[in-house]
Structure formats: structure tokens, C-alpha cells
Amino acid sequence: MEKKLEEKLLYDLEHHSFRKYTENFFKQYFATSETIGTSKRKRVVNAKIVNVYSTYKKRLLCRSFYIEEGFENKKFYRYIYEVKRQLAGLKKMITNRVYASTMGGVLILTGDWYRNYFSYTVGVNGNDELWEKNNVDSFIFYSNTKYKVVEHNCYKSFLDNSIHKYCAFEFTDYRIEELFRYLKKYDDHPKQIEMLAKMGLQHLIRNTTGLRFTKPMPQFLGIDKNDIEYLKYLKLPLNEFRKNLKWMRKHKITKIDDYEFYKNFYINGINPTDKVISYLKDQFETIKQNLYNATGRCSYYSINDVINLYIDYIKMGREIAMIMNSANKYPADLKKAHDELNKKIVVVKNKNKDKKILDNSRKYEKYIYFNDSFLICPCRHSGELIEESYVLNHCVKQYIDRVSRNETEIFFIRKKEEPNKPYVTLELKKKKIAQCYGKNDHIPNEHVKKFVKKWADKYKFKLECWGENYVRHIQ
Template identity: 25%
Template sequence: MGRKTLIDEAYVVYYEKSLVNPEAITARGIYTVRDYRGDYRAVETLFETKAMYLFEPGNCVMYERPWLYYSESLGMWSRDEWRSLKSISSLSNSVMAHKPCFCSYNSIRAAVQGTPFQYSTWEQYKGGDMVKFFDLAAKYPCVEYLTKLGMRGVVEAKLNGGRTYSVVNWRARTPLKVLKMSKHEMNELRTADVSVDPWMLHLRYLAKKEGSNLSIADIARISREIPESYQNYLNVALGWTNLGKLDAYFIKQLANPDTHRLDTKGYLLSTWNDYIKDCIRLGLDISNESVKFPKNLHRAHQNTIKQIKLKVDAELTAKITQRCKSLKRMQFEAHGFVIRPAVSSKELIDEGKALQHCVGTYADRYAKGETDIFVLRRLDEPDKPFYTVEIRAGNIVQCRGLRNCVPTEDVKSFIELFVSKKLLTKKRTRVGIAV
């Protein structure tokens, strides 16, 4: 860099003990600058406090100086004005995010000594400036024993703004009341030695509500095999059956020779949902167990696809054309492949016929914006159906080829590259890749 543009800026968060309340800790967010663009032999380290925090049991306060910045002509400039914020926020993730940000963990270690925060398990959540963690720990002391019980995933979900499905009573004072469990259930959970997160606890609640005889180990396994990105599909499926029956049925289907060796329970879930919807459209009696749970799901689904006569709908096509215009920016090419949004209901029907899957039935949902349908092609065969991709809420939930086969390794690598280049360009904390 030339010296005309050489300036160092940083944002540092430093913790101290409260001088007023022995149970409280404070933090300061400090904006600091070293400017080498003038006389480089007389560079000063300039710093001003940008934010102040107070964390005490049951109460947290944050103040920010909104008008504070540095310019070459004015130096470190600010209005002597502070504003109180309604909630604790991290400037490292907002107005200071474009600068190098640091947190003094040694200052935390010294500050928490002799306070309730000493036992908050903060060391296990190192990352960023920690203000969100201490805000959570001050409001909900249960953070300590949730972590010590091996439920760090639950705390992280709360910290990161993820869904917690109301599985935790954060204001309760005992572990059993916090987790809404009996002693027997708590002992079973601890004995199972499984990773616990809100999705797993949510599935436990569903199983308990429906009376399924599933152990904690079974539920933990199901939570891995049907990840949270399939929640909407699972909600639909549980309108027709229960979690225990569904799990037992999918175990049998995975052992079926017609099931692709790389298929997952997530794929089977979406396939079974589509099959049931086909049955309803065909007037079949899904209260009949042999209809609802066919011995060979793959063959039964292929049969219902053939029976449904789809017609090209001009109104749907017009809506899809409008959707396609807004999704065009997501088109992506690499490694001899191209992925783009489907352009019409006719293309979806032709795609389904060529690949022998049911994407034609997704035209209405695609037109309404309930899901996004993309077609994946080889660059040297841009008009020949190859794979079809469904994207919902930023997650790839299906990628299907001929007769619902899953992606080959080269297609999978392309999909992962597509996700990193297109789906992760916005600030997403997590993207599920079901390929």
C-alpha cells in the first residue's frame, strides 16, 4: 500500500469489574486509529470509547456514541452525545464490522473473578466480543447448567438467534424445570450421551406428544438423519402419520434394493410427501395402511407420477416467467455445468417426464413463491434435462436426477460451489445442503 492510503483502524472490547456492584462486570468498545498518511515520524495512537456495557444479574445496559469517526482533516471527531439502546448489540457485527475487531479474553478472565459470571462457562463460547453471551448469561443463569449438562447446542441456538421451539423455560431456576423434564427423562438424556440441540429436543417433544415409543438415542439419531432444514416437510408428513411410524417405515425403505444407496431419510421424506399428495389427487384412500405405506415407495411413486395428467397452465407460466426474472441473478456456471431457474410450467412438466420424477407437480408452488425450482444442465447439452434442484428459504432441500437419483460427486462439488457463490452471499448463519 502506498502511504497515501496507509491507516490502521481497529475496534477493541475490554472488560473490567464494576466499581459500584461487586457482582457486575463492565465492558468498553474502543475505536482506535493510527494514521501514517501525514508525518510518519510523529504518528499517534488515537482512541475513543464507542460503546459502554454493564452486565449484572438480571440487568444489562448499553450506551453508544453514534457520532464518532476519524478523518484526516478533523482527526478523531465526535459529538459528546450518548444514546441508550433498548437491547444489547455487538458493534463488531454492525457499524465496526468493516474494521479489524478484537476482544481481550484476558480482561474477561480478570473481570469475572468473584462474580456470578465466573461460573457462566463463558470460556466455551469464545468468539466475537462476547457481549451477547454476557447479556444472555445475565438474564438467564440456566446458561451455566445447560452447558455443564452437555447442551451447548441449545445455548448457541439462543445466542445466534436460531429457533429454540420453546423447548427451554429460560427463566426457570432448576434444570428439570428449565428443560421441562422428569428426573427419569433427565437421567435417560444424560445416560444416552448424545449431542443435544433445540431440534433434537423438539423431536423429543413431538414423539412424547404422539405417544411414540422412541428412546432418547432414537430421537438423537432421527434428528441427525432428518435435519432441521426438512422441518416443513416433516410438519406436512406428521399430518398423516407419527414420527415413530415414519422412522420405522424409512428404515425399511433404505434397505429396499430399489432405493438408491446414497438416498437419505430427508430425501425419502420429501418423496413420501409427494407420493401422498399424488394419492390424494388421484382419489386413493390414504387411510388404508397399504396405500399410505407402500412396500416399495420408489415404484409406488413412479406409478402415481404416470397416472397424473398434467396440463400446461398459461396463468402459471406467466407467474413463473415473472419469478424467473427475479431469480435470473442466481444463474451460475462452472466446471462444465450451469444452473438456472426453471422458465415455465411446460419446462417443469418436460423435466419431470424426462427424468421420471414429480417436479411437474411443483409448478403451482414455484409460481406462488413458496419454493424455487432450478434446472442443472451440462454446458454442452444446455437443453437436455440432467438434474433438478429445489431451494427453499436459502436451503437446497432436493437435487434429483433420472428416476430421483442423487447427485454424482462432480455434480455435488458443483452444487457446493454454487451454494458458496450464490446462496451464501447474504448474511446467513447456516445453509443446509441436502445433496
């Protein structure tokens, strides 16, 4: 719609002397005596938005009236205000007393003070109403806990006698509350919007990005006629659909679940051949069985988890230029191969950090300590943290950056007869033992705790890792 025409229609909408309704007109929407009750405490007993349809300038017109009933100062009150006027096809509407709540939703201001309070921002028209211009997408009245929205009459007969009678609104999934939002788009591109609605492509009406409105029908979609069915079932944004159309045709995708399945491969540059799919299905069963053997119960693990694991494995392989022969591309144990490659690639990434970790560890070598059963020594490189985390199943590998920056130091407690096997991990931070845990973050046994206590006493470290009860217990 031309800007001048819209401005004229908005001006008419604000200043035209529309039919004035008496209180009796809205009588059917008033609260019943049962709803009102006998209590006169301050409260709202009834709040409704009533939409009344008609035509104006051969366009559908909706006038919304707000009814509120309640008690104030122990007296019953009733407010009836016209709060909104919308004309079909316009990008704006006019509202009165309507505002957006900071808590969400649309609220209505009541009382005569409203006119005086807002007169400095909005002019008063000839009807003594304060009308504001708002975008048609703003202040849509949905029924909520604050008030109920009712349709006083049906819009269809008025719409059928308007200039928008062929809008095909009934073919869409738009709600009645969104009618004027839809008609705004239809007014701009009537033939194209009607066609999209009748073809079942209403999702493209909601998101028109990618539509070529300057092209004739059906070329404005930018796809072949044979591909429209794919678009209808998948309901994808048009640009995304066109971008991935080649492989969607290849796999004959008509379901969104299938689309998401294959999309995961293609966006990561992996060709989902029959061999790849078959391999992943076999790995899915293997991983599920391994999890069951390890835990003794069925664990939730989906085929999508396996796909993500494989994609992550391939991406890591590319990072270190791994030769993708058959053995590397289809490892016999995908999860094991993924975990090993993950450790390897982290070590590669941490080369620069390792030098700093080693330099820092030399400051802590003076704290190396042992007895007949255990020994304790500082971490010397990131690979030790990764191995410690992997074997003991805890998060110490996440401390690589902190250790390299000398913000904290990690010590390893080993059994003397197994000095290279992870056993217990300890964090020393500013001469305080902040953490000391074994496998699965379990508190170590009494022998280890006594060993740590002696070490702490020797070097005057504060023991804070197990709480006061533990500390007192091992005194």
C-alpha cells in the same frame, strides 16, 4: 433488572470519571516500524480494539478503546478513542463513534469532525464525549479484516469478585465477545441460567423460548428428568422437543441425524414401523441398481431421497383417496408407482383446465398437417402434455397453465405410422415457432426440420426455434 436501576447505572456509566489512560498505556499495541514502512501514501497501517476489564458497582466493566494509525496528507497520525463501555447485567451499553456499516460489520468513525457532525443528535457529557445508548446485542466487536480485537487483561478475576461470580460462563459455548450478552440473561434468571450452563443445555440459554421461569427447578423445563439427556444431545428448541418427545422416546433417539430421519415421517403422518423402514431400504438398493443399469455409472442417490419419494407417494395417494392396502402401500417399484400416481393426480387436478385446453385447441385444428412421413396436431388435454414430458424427458408439462390460458399452444409431431407415440414437441406462440425439440431437448433430424419448414411456410409462421444458421441450412 429493574428499569430504574438500569437507567441509573447507565447514567453513572456515562458520567463517572473513570481512569484516564495516557498514550503510553497502549504503547504495546502500536504499529512497529516494519509495519509502518516507508511509504507515506494515504492508508491505515494499524487498527485495533483493546478491551480493558475492571469492576464497577460490584459488576464486571469492559471499556473498549480504538487505536488507529496511518498516513494522511503524507503525515503519520495516531487516534486513540474510548468507544464502548459495558457493565455486566445491563440490557444496554454506551458507545462513542461506533456505527454499523451498510456493507456489514461494525466500523469506527475517526477525526474531530465527528463531534461537530453528530452534536445535533447526541448531547455532549461532562467528559466531552458523545455517548449513545445501544442494545447489548449490538456492536459486538469480533476480529475481522478491518481491525483486530485484543484483550488487555483477563476478565475472569474481576468476574469472580463480582455479583455474577456464579454465572457459569465457562461451561457454555459462548465466545468471549458474547460475555455481556450472556450476563444480561444471567442477571434476569441467575439460578436457571447457571443450571442450564452446568447441565450442558447452553443452547436453551441462546433460545429461551419455552422455558417456564416462574416454575421451580427443574420443572421450569417442562420435561421429565429422564428426558434431559435426550435434550442435551439433540440440542433442539424446547417447544419442538416437547412436541416430539413421545416418538423420540419410542425410538430412543440421541443423535440429530436419527431425529431428522424419523421427523420426516411423523410430520407427514406416517408411522415409521420396522416394515416401512425395511421396505424403503430394499427400494433404495433397487432404485440405485436401476439408475446404474440406465446410465452405466453410479448415481448419487441417498436413503433420504427414497424416504422423500415415499412420503410424496403417500401424500398423493391421500389426495385422491387411494385405498391403502398392502399392494398400494408397498408397491414393488416405488419410483414407477410414484411417477404413475403423479401423472394421475395431475390429470385429476387439471380437469378444469382441460376444458379450456380443448376449447383452445379447436382454434388450431385448421393447422393440422401431414405428409408421407409425419403429421402435426394441437394438444387437446393436459394428459397429453404430461405423457409427452414423461416419454421425451423434457418440461412441456409445465406449460399446462399457459396453454389453458391460451398464452401459447403446443403441437405434437408424430411419425405417421405411430400417431400416438410422442416424437417431437413444438411450441407456437403468436404465429412464431418458439421451440421444437425431441427427446432430452435434442434438436430433431433434418427430415423433421424440413417438414416443420414446409408447415411454417404454408401457414406463414415465423421459424425462430433453431436459430438463423439452422433456418438458412434448410432453405
